[in-house]
Amino acid sequence: MQIPEVPIALITALVQAAEGRRLALVGGAVRDLLLHHQHRDPWRGLPDLDLVVEGRAMELVERLPARLPPGSRCGFREHGSFGTVEVELQLPDAETWLLDVASARQELYPSPAENPLVSPGSLDDDLARRDFSVNAIALVLGAGSDGVVLLDPHHGQQDLAARRLRLLHANSLVDDPTRLIRAARYAARLCFELDPSAEQQARRVLQAWPWGWRPGALAQLVPAALGTRLRMELELLLEREPWLVALDRLQAWGGLVLLDPGLQRNRRWRLALLRATRWELPLLPVLIACAEDPVALAQRLQVPHRHQRWLKGVVQLRRHAAALPVEQLHGWTPAQWTAWIEQQPDPEHVVPLVLACGGLLRRPLLRWWLRWRHVQSATTAQELLASGLRPGPAIGERLRQLRAERLRDLECR
Structure with missing residues (x-):
């Protein structure tokens, strides 16, 4: 399977730098590639590449410059204790590419909504920790007669064909409730539906509320990592997606209660955000201003201090x-x-x-x-x-x- 826009020289250099370890393209790029090739969706472009390698990602990246064509430029920066590496490179007479190269890992959530404990794992382990089956498909590079092998252990291709979002695990939303906001993003952008089992899980988990905080709780009672993830997902939803469709879906699933009960109960936010768009106001503070307790929600989401000042005002x-x-x-x-x-x-x-x-x-x-x-x-x-x-x-x-x-x-x- 050809990967549009990606130079063969780049794929070859990456495979050589892996030195026999399994290296795969993962995530949204694979999902969109399959939607384009097999289901005739328009090509959405490929601004960067998410790669997973078995073994240390930094070792592959350090070997990469020697495998690139002469005249190439390559810079990188390592993030996090587990070693995800952000790479920026340019081949001769080619555009600049951004790569995120991660070490294959497995995760264990010690308690609901907290950051997971991470340890080295296989490519299969790495796919199993993802959110939806359609994002748990990998293209193993440098394998098979065509140079790539499709790895789909969670039957994501069936869900792509049905245009549905299926959670990988029964505790997916207990572990990370922000996955429900991500589902709304994908549903709006890709015209997907939430799988019935996923919607049932959402309603069950939101009813049980297994987390150690409640809407309206003091900000310090909410895990800081969860507040940050909620804000980041909301920012992506409002900045990159058809936000009206996405928030409608999230409300239909009961998911706006993750932010504030008032946002879930009414639709005042809809007209407010339409006005904000027309008046060129920042959307996230306007959405928060429609909540029952804007100040508490802003603190939980850890929005910028200037926005917190506005909301107090x-x-x-x-x-x-x-x-x-x-x-x-x-x-x-x-x-x-x-x-x-x-x-x-x-x-x-x-x-x-x-x-x-x-x-x-x-x-x-x-x-x-x-x-x-x-x-x-x-x-x-x-x-x-x-x-x-x-x-x-x-x-x-x-x-x-x-x-x-x-x-x-x-x-x-």
Whole structure:
């Protein structure tokens, strides 16, 4: 089977550097290759290669430069204690290739959702630790009469033909619940369905909730590795996939409860994310802002600190808005609304998040964001200095007064 776009010289060099150890192309590249060749799916491209070798990956990578054609360039960096190696190389007159070369391994989860214990293993062990059968197919390089041999111990080709996502193990989601978010990603991108056994496992596991934390729990009670994996899967879903389809699927399976019960119960997030797309807002903070407890969810997911600040501001603005007397809601002027809104924390970022999610004060907040915040004093600081006003706090106070006057003029027109 030909691997589109991959130079023969690169495959030959990799096989030679393996020195007789089994070396295989694994993961999404094999899945997409089979979908393209056997099921006429459009070719989705091959930006990088995921390879697994029996033995130490670093040893293969260290031998690789000597096997490449003259004039090739090769750099690498090892990641993690078990030695996954990121390789960047360029053959003469060819594009740059990114390779992830990993040592074949086996995994044991000491407790649900914690990072697994990893030890050396065979290629078969490595395939058995993966998420879905369609991702547990390997192309063993340098073997067979055609130079490759297809290894499919978990019958992934049958699931490819049926366009279904089947989990490899009965405890797959107990070990790593983020696999359900990954299933939503694949389902949306590839037009696959979740296998009935996998959907049953999802509902059973979510009902049993075998993990030592609950939605709404303090961030420190959630395994840090799980929070990071949840955030990374969500980022990939929102940045690379048809996110509306993916989140619809995840909600249909009951999986949004992994993030927040409120997101699972309602569909407010749908309109919020559509608004965010139209307004060019970052999608993940908007999704989190639709949760019952945005701050706790942001902490559990370990989102960037600036996003956590915005979400704290969302909660504070909503709380302050709910406390406003009714007469103020209907009687305030643009100048009064502007003063109140700009006393809130980081309104430039907080207000659009609140608007995207809907709720209280939509009309004044929208007017402030679209119009009032752009109103400036008709007189500049330089002009005030030229008129004889001394430098200092008085300059700022006078500019605020002049701006408020323009806002009052705006109200009268």
